[in-house]
Amino acid sequence: MELCRQLFHDPDVHELPRPPPATETAGSATPSPRCATPVAATRKRSRVEAFGSTEEYEETCLLGEGGFGAVVKARHRDTGEAVAIKRLTDPDPDGGGVWREEVLREARLHETCGDHPFIVGFLGVVRDPATAELGLVMECVGGPSVGEFLREQRRRGRLPLPEATVRAAMWQLLTGAKRMHEKHVVHRDMKPENILVSGDGRAVKICDFGLAMSMSESPPYDPDAGSLWYMAPELLLEKDDYDALVDTWSLGCVMAELINGKVLFEEGRDEEGQLVEIFDVLGYPEDKTWPWFSSTPFAKEVLPELDVHHRSHLREMFPEAVLSRQGFEVLDGLLTCNPDKRLTAAAALKHPWFAKVDALELLGNEEVSPAALTNKELLMVPVVPCA
């Protein structure tokens, strides 16, 4: 498959600092460690600099919670606009403002990409005058996360999803990723929990720029970033000059999960175990498929102990009955171990599988009203009583 690399150059994010060391382990409730790098001054004044106040909003419901704080639904007191606010609590108020800079870094990266139908809209930063806590104001997305959606589909015995649905969702996600990558931003944490379904089920939107980085800085980048089950092999092998292709690997994992609702590589308990699981399915790299691989400590120290084979078993896991030949070519292209041979978002979108894309209808009519649209409402815990 032809490799189509993006040439990154975008003045808007040029002055952003290199991303921080950050790791988030799949399934863990712990939040992502955040950036400890000061944010450089920007040339133009953006919504990130022009802080609003939390007092402009009335909080209504809790949408999600993490170690970072909480995402709440809120209503603008004057305009009535419904928004989501990601409230980020400083875990170390004596930390000399490091946390604040990390929040602003997330805000800036999100703002850089946020004006797109398949990326959660970014609306600004607010400050709580009483506590000095900062919040990221976003478009409020009405449906569940793709992770929640798939769990529900599984519970109802509605998997695998029709190929046309997987194609429509992947087209949107790759279109969103292409936009991010054109803006030099690498998300680094693409996974079903960080993809939200719109209230009408017709769009999927990428959220959570907590681990994102800007490619405008030169390597080395910290390879210890992402959620283990969705991390690309080069990250697991600690390559420190990776690029946007780490996101398309993760989207390959998401595509596999969209088809059958199961995490593709979920047995890994650490980086080494994750690599073994990946290579057991896709075949162990060899010099002709990935020359760099043989120089890694994994290849030198771990490989000799293993029962190595070079054949991919991916098609056996996704046979013709669930995925056409063209669909499989996209999956296989995204899940290519050597990033130099992996599909970029732009190249994947040119694949004939996407020649015709249906409208997305993730939430069927009977689910939209009222049962499943309120799926999310059911998950909401009132912050203040909801009307």
Ligand SMILES: Nc1ncnc2c1ncn2[C@@H]1O[C@H](COP(=O)(O)OP(=O)(O)OP(=O)(O)O)[C@@H](O)[C@H]1O
């Ligand atoms: N704009 C939004 N609209 C509706 N719900 C949202 C929105 N943003 C986030 N959420 C909900 O809040 C949850 C957590 O948000 P997010 O993924 O940004 O935080 P996190 O993973 O805990 O953060 P981080 O990785 O930065 O520590 C999401 O999975 C989703 O359920």
Ligand SMILES: [Mg+2]
């Ligand atoms: Mg998240």
